[in-house]
Amino acid sequence: MADQTTTKPADLIYEDTGALAPLVYFDIVGAYGTMNGAVEVELATRILVPKPDGSTEVKFISSGRIRCSQNAAINLRNGLDAALKMLEQPQATNTVVAVAGSRLN
Known part of the structure; x- marks a missing residue:
């Protein structure tokens, strides 16, 4: 998207570890x-547990679990x-997006 401007934080070195980093999904x-x-x-995910009575x-x-410094x-x-x-932000309706519903900075 041409209208987005990205700024790189000063002195940030990012090393891509591929699939080694876990993906954490949570609901609450x-x-x-x-x-x-x-x-x-503490992050939690909603699950549905079937019961013998059909409910x-x-x-x-x-x-x-996230543990980190204040910074x-x-x-x-x-x-x-x-x-x-x-x-x-409103998204343009006439733009082709490679992955539906996703945006990156």
Whole structure:
């Protein structure tokens, strides 16, 4: 998309590790807090559990844990805010997109 401008943070070195980094999907933040100056966030995913009587029970299971410094948490929040802002921008309807519904910075 030609109208997007990207700025590279100063002195950022990014090494692509391919499929070695885990992909974490979550539906809710189950809990959060701090301990000894570290930010703690528990991520949870919604699952459906079939029961013998034919009904379904909804449960949440842990899908990931984030532990980081205050600076790392601020960077994560800024990245999430930027991604959410991208969702708010109107998308051109006549543009061909390689992967439906995705945008990158």
